[in-house]
Amino acid sequence: MFDKLGMYLQYPFVQYALIVGVLIALCSSLLGVTLVLKRFSLIGDGLSHVAFGAMAVAAVLNLTNEMLLMLPITIISAILLLRTGQNAKIKGDAAVAMISVGALAFGYLIMNIFSTSSNLSGDVCSTLFGSTSILTLTPKEVWLCTILSIVVVILFILFYNKIFAVTFDENFSRAAGTNTNGYNLLIAIVIAVIIVLAMNLAGSLLVSALVIFPALSAMRLFRSFKMVTVCAAVLSVLCAFLGIIISILAGTPVGSTIVAVDIAAFAVCYLAGMITGGVRK
Amino acid sequence: MALLTIRNLSLGYDSRAIVENLNFSVHAGDYFCIVGENGSGKTTLMKTLLHLQEPVSGQILIGDGLKKNEIGYLPQQTMVQKDFPASVREIVLSGCQGRCGLRPFYNREEKRLAEENMERMGISALRERCYRELSGGQQQRVLLARALCATRKILLLDEPVSGLDPKMTAEMYALIADLNREGITIIMISHDIAAAVRYASHILHIGANAFYGTKDAYLKSNAGKLFLMQQKGGEA
Numbered sequence: 472m473f474d475k476l477g478m479y480l481q482y483p484f485v486q487y488a489l490i491v492g493v494l495i496a497l498c499s500s501l502l503g504v505t506l507v508l509k510r511f512s513l514i515g516d517g518l519s520h521v522a523f524g525a526m527a528v529a530a531v532l533n534l535t536n537e538m539l540l541m542l543p544i545t546i547i548s549a550i551l552l553l554r555t556g557q558n559a560k561i562k563g564d565a566a567v568a569m570i571s572v573g574a575l576a577f578g579y580l581i582m583n584i585f586s587t588s589s590n591l592s593g594d595v596c597s598t599l600f601g602s603t604s605i606l607t608l609t610p611k612e613v614w615l616c617t618i619l620s621i622v623v624v625i626l627f628i629l630f631y632n633k634i635f636a637v638t639f640d641e642n643f644s645r646a647a648g649t650n651t652n653g654y655n656l657l658i659a660i661v662i663a664v665i666i667v668l669a670m671n672l673a674g675s676l677l678v679s680a681l682v683i684f685p686a687l688s689a690m691r692l693f694r695s696f697k698m699v700t701v702c703a704a705v706l707s708v709l710c711a712f713l714g715i716i717i718s719i720l721a722g723t724p725v726g727s728t729i730v731a732v733d734i735a736a737f738a739v740c741y742l743a744g745m746i747t748g749g750v751r752k
Numbered sequence: 753m754a755l756l757t758i759r760n761l762s763l764g765y766d767s768r769a770i771v772e773n774l775n776f777s778v779h780a781g782d783y784f785c786i787v788g789e790n791g792s793g794k795t796t797l798m799k800t801l802l803h804l805q806e807p808v809s810g811q812i813l814i815g816d817g818l819k820k821n822e823i824g825y826l827p828q829q830t831m832v833q834k835d836f837p838a839s840v841r842e843i844v845l846s847g848c849q850g851r852c853g854l855r856p857f858y859n860r861e862e863k864r865l866a867e868e869n870m871e872r873m874g875i876s877a878l879r880e881r882c883y884r885e886l887s888g889g890q891q892q893r894v895l896l897a898r899a900l901c902a903t904r905k906i907l908l909l910d911e912p913v914s915g916l917d918p919k920m921t922a923e924m925y926a927l928i929a930d931l932n933r934e935g936i937t938i939i940m941i942s943h944d945i946a947a948a949v950r951y952a953s954h955i956l957h958i959g960a961n962a963f964y965g966t967k968d969a970y971l972k973s974n975a976g977k978l979f980l981m982q983q984k985g986g987e988a
């Protein structure tokens with residue numbers, strides 16, 4: 472088995488997949504805690520559906536690089552969703568649900584009407600659940616993913632303290648003179664970028680899992696924001712790495728394999744948390 | 753000039769006023785108490801003073817060179833905090849963010865300030881503990897230490913003793929009175945009129961029997977007399 476693995480690792484496409492996969496996993500875990508705690512989990516989900524719609528449009532327009540269309544559309548939706556989330560009148564949840572289901576339906580519709588592909592349901596399935604696209608990345612896409620990932624990580628480190636403060640207590644931060652709207656905007660944009668990136672890995676329906684599971688697992692084990700963030704990042708990277716290797720060896724779909732590994736990790740953390748929590752109390 | 757001057761202020765939600773025509777001022781060194789029934793708009797008033805929401809009409813004038821990033825706030829507890837994984841130290845340190853401006857990391861002086869304030873609130877031993885596992889009284893001390901990191905001038909406290917047992921309530925009031933003696937202006941919301949009468953220098957009563965003035969004047973006013981009568985009734 473290791474021979475087989477060693478052989479696969481020689482191929483550039485496998486190396487690309489591992490590099491990009493690990494970077495994307497790292498990014499997607501970083502804002503997980505914020506997303507979960509700000510009750511933004513739904514927004515992440517909604518955005519991934521929007522990204523699906525955008526991808527359908529890109530596919531119909533025959534764009535060579537779909538991400539160039541998906542990115543701006545998803546970012547704009549993220550900003551709009553954040554706005555409505557703050558507006559007490561339109562319930563945030565309802566707005567998210569409307570936009571996400573709408574985008575899903577719209578995306579499928581135009582794929583159906585305009586697609587020239589002979590294997591439509593295959594196309595749809597692969598955008599929803601993650602295709603093998605991570606294994607077919609061109610060097611250009613690898614660079615785009617790498618650069619975006621690095622930008623996300625740098626932004627996160629630079630604004631780590633602000634993100635903590637704004638997530639923990641927005642009103643206090645605002646009262647203390649912090650520009651919370653600006654930081655919320657930043658968080659929304661970064662989430663949108665992460666979702667678009669992560670769709671390469673897991674497809675639109677499974678993206679939220681990449682974002683949320685590592686954070687939830689880490690929260691079982693640690694009790695400070697810093698340790699939870701570090702642990703989520705490490706877990707996410709490990710799970711993605713393992714997931715990609717397993718999927719190559721076993722020939723399973725990449726996205727769902729990674730998510731399955733994430734879920735297994737969550738189960739382990741849940742048990743470990745119960746045991747250590749029981750000891751500590 | 754006063755720290756805060758409020759002129760013809762009306763506040764509420766969606767431009768529907770729930771409190772109208774407030775006029776008062778808060779001077780440096782005051783212990784200013786806002787009292788009133790539940791739902792009378794005390795929290796809304798404090799949020800309006802903090803510019804967390806727009807006033808329906810009227811003005812809030814800031815004087816004495818008070819800057820926006822020199823205000824400490826102890827909010828009524830929000831739900832998000834209940835399951836937030838954060839250590840005491842991380843939370844107290846986050847009180848320094850207003851001082852940082854755009855600088856990404858806390859400097860040595862800010863870290864020292866956080867340590868000092870934890871010491872002052874008697875929570876140094878808890879520094880690595882998780883906030884959500886602390887008792888209500890300890891949590892309030894953490895939030896107060898955080899507010900102190902944000903200001904040396906003015907603290908706005910929204911029901912700082914709600915949910916605390918009598919002993920912790922007394923300790924909390926003593927801490928706040930000490931801070932006031934050290935020269936920090938206090939604006940505190942309370943539905944405990946007895947405490948307000950005991951500690952405050954000025955009282956604003958909103959809702960029915962609206963009143964604004966010094967504590968002595970309050971005790972002579974209708975609202976105050978009503979309160980005194982209730983107390984006597986309670987004792988009799």
Ligand SMILES: Nc1ncnc2c1ncn2[C@@H]1O[C@H](COP(=O)(O)OP(=O)(O)O)[C@@H](O)[C@H]1O
Pocket residue numbers: 559765770788789790791792793794795796797
């Ligand atoms: N976000 C909101 N939108 C609309 N009305 C609100 C909102 N928050 C509070 N209110 C209403 O404003 C009134 C005053 O609330 P609040 O300021 O919290 O009172 P207090 O702090 O004195 O108990 C209440 O009647 C409440 O129902």
Ligand SMILES: [Mg+2]
Pocket residue numbers: 794795796828910911
């Ligand atoms: Mg209140």
